[in-house]
Amino acid sequence: METYCNIPLRERNIVLIGFMGVGKTTIGQLVAKKLYRDFIDVDQEIEKIHNMSIPTIFQQLGEEYFRKVEKEFIVDICTNTRLKIISLGGGAYLQEEVRNVCLSKCIVFFLDLSWDSWKDRIPLIVNSRPLLKNKTLEEIEELFFKRRDAYSLHNSRVSTNDLDPEAVADQIVKSVKWTWEIYEPND
Template sequence: MFNREVPLKEKSIVFIGFMGVGKTTIGKLVAKKLYRDFVDIDEEIEKEYQMPVSQIFSSIGEKAFREREKSMIIDYCQQKLQIISVGGGAFLQEEIRNVCLSSCIVFFLDLSWESWKERISLIIDSRPVLQDRSLEEIEELFYKRQEIYSVHHSKVSTDNQEMEEVADYIVDSLKLAWELYD
């Protein structure tokens, strides 16, 4: 599954996980610590359409958003040295899973439901997938989505961890892997 034609050190890094686990915030920190470019796919699509994701969903629809999400991720995964945070639903698409897993290093940011629940107020208004769902329905979605995140190269548990701590752990584990395998 791992394409070894590109040295590990040059491979782009992809962050996956449920909405609100910290892909954007931690991805930015890791990029800063490694002096690399950072790209957040949701933010790039928002820039392109000049509107927030929730408005993209209501105006052009989720299907069109998913198509753009796929083409953009494929483009970025073909580049080296990128730090890429994808949207929480990106791994629903098999083609995205395949391209990320074959050409990049995929980190799954894991957070328990109990911890996630405490963060809901920070994200509920800006995530269209969470709108009009009861807490029970969101919990069901949370557990259902764990299956798509189960394919990854490395899992990082973020429960009770400060963002800086998580980012430092990721950078240390990457440096170790580069030393061991390149």
């Protein structure tokens, strides 16, 4: 994996990762507003390109197709854009190429929510996330913990338990501003 990054810290895209439903889309939008940056939600962009919802893409074109498009889209924006706030879909970071491009070109924030808190989100998201449909709570729990290894590769972690989206976004903004000041104080 490429480790040296020649993009100034202040210009690097900020990428939000984490399990489905932790708040990447909701919080990414807020972070973008607070930093006066453009927001890109990978799921929404793929929906726009196909003029189909994610569940329909899964149903009609298949998950394998979705993962290919998702990976290519993320590699493209991470390589060819700067100054964006990018929210990934919950499963994107499971792909090694996605992790590598995010970690080598961007600043990666892991939104961490405990299993107990996450369970309360199920009714809000179950109908729009094909991978949750027809799964038992035990199967979802297994997926939740299985994915943690991939999410553990990040630059910064924010624990979102008991925090509303505004508070999480404020923490992310504070954290990036500290990083900018510490590592590139004169820019």
